[in-house]
Amino acid sequence: MFDYLANPTRFRKITTAILPVAVLVSAIALAFGLYLAFLASPADYQQGETVRIMYIHVPAAWMAMMCYLLMALSAVFYLVWRHPLADIGARAMALPGAGFALITLLTGSFWGRPMWGTWWVWDARLTSMLILFFLYLGYMALADGFERAERGSKPASLLLLVGVINLPIIKFSVDWWNTLHQGSSVLRLDGPSIDPAMLKPLLIMALAMLGWFIAITILRMNTLIMRRRITNLESRKSWS
Amino acid sequence: MVMSHFFTMGGYAFYVWSSWAIGMAILIAITWHSISHARITRNELDALEHPKQQRDPDA
Numbered sequence: 001m002f003d004y005l006a007n008p009t010r011f012r013k014i015t016t017a018i019l020p021v022a023v024l025v026s027a028i029a030l031a032f033g034l035y036l037a038f039l040a041s042p043a044d045y046q047q048g049e050t051v052r053i054m055y056i057h058v059p060a061a062w063m064a065m066m067c068y069l070l071m072a073l074s075a076v077f078y079l080v081w082r083h084p085l086a087d088i089g090a091r092a093m094a095l096p097g098a099g100f101a102l103i104t105l106l107t108g109s110f111w112g113r114p115m116w117g118t119w120w121v122w123d124a125r126l127t128s129m130l131i132l133f134f135l136y137l138g139y140m141a142l143a144d145g146f147e148r149a150e151r152g153s154k155p156a157s158l159l160l161l162v163g164v165i166n167l168p169i170i171k172f173s174v175d176w177w178n179t180l181h182q183g184s185s186v187l188r189l190d191g192p193s194i195d196p197a198m199l200k201p202l203l204i205m206a207l208a209m210l211g212w213f214i215a216i217t218i219l220r221m222n223t224l225i226m227r228r229r230i231t232n233l234e235s236r237k238s239w240s
Numbered sequence: 241m242v243m244s245h246f247f248t249m250g251g252y253a254f255y256v257w258s259s260w261a262i263g264m265a266i267l268i269a270i271t272w273h274s275i276s277h278a279r280i281t282r283n284e285l286d287a288l289e290h291p292k293q294q295r296d297p298d299a
């Protein structure tokens with residue numbers, strides 16, 4: 001598939017077809033998700049209306065982790081098959097991924113304050129999520145820290161692979177350690193324990209974020225492809 | 241949900257609305273950054289690929 005998409009013209013053709021679909025899906029899901037999150041779902045019996053923070057907090061956390069996993073897979077493709085498009089993909093996903101991690105941390109803080117009585121606590125779940133955010137920042141700094149962009153690709157890809165260890169730590173931190181953070185209620189071996197009325201807005205908001213993420217990634221990948229082309233043209237010019 | 245209850249969020253308005261405002265602001269900022277970056281890069285590439293067709297920005 002990577003070989004098929006490797007041709008930049010073909011890549012642009014396919015992605016320009018996907019982009020409007022992703023935007024449309026995202027917009028519809030967002031409208032429906034907001035309706036479900038604020039109007040058509042009940043307040044929590046313990047947490048009251050603060051449960052509505054969940055509908056942005058939890059999908060953002062899922063996206064932050066999924067995005068990192070995709071970047072790490074791209075890093076494998078890049079390191080093993082040397083495919084430049086895989087590297088460009090990982091680079092394109094870094095900023096939206098960092099955005100999702102930051103949203104998770106900040107909305108979590110605004111949820112923790114009224115429910116736990118604190119903005120922040122250095123426990124396993126919160127700290128591992130903060131590390132994920134720093135991994136994104138570290139990746140971006142490393143990938144873009146060289147005069148020739150491609151020189152940063154290898155070390156940055158290696159950082160992504162090392163950082164994968166953080167993903168299971170985030171996921172299972174609520175089981176392995178004592179924490180203020182509540183346990184999983186959706187991705188459980190015995191099925192979701194969350195009420196369907198709350199699961200639905202969660203999933204719809206996740207779909208909205210996924211559509212946004214796909215659109216932004218396509219846009220940023222095409223920008224990076226253009227940027228490489230500019231670099232090539234300029235270096236050719238300086239030689240002639 | 242009654243309208244006033246919607247805005248007060250059962251007394252948690254500050255936390256609920258701040259969360260959503262910050263989250264949306266981050267997504268919008270990244271969208272804006274990506275679009276403007278794409279536009280700048282496209283113009284730069286066009287200028288390199290078709291130097292003669294470059295239009296006078298003041299025209």
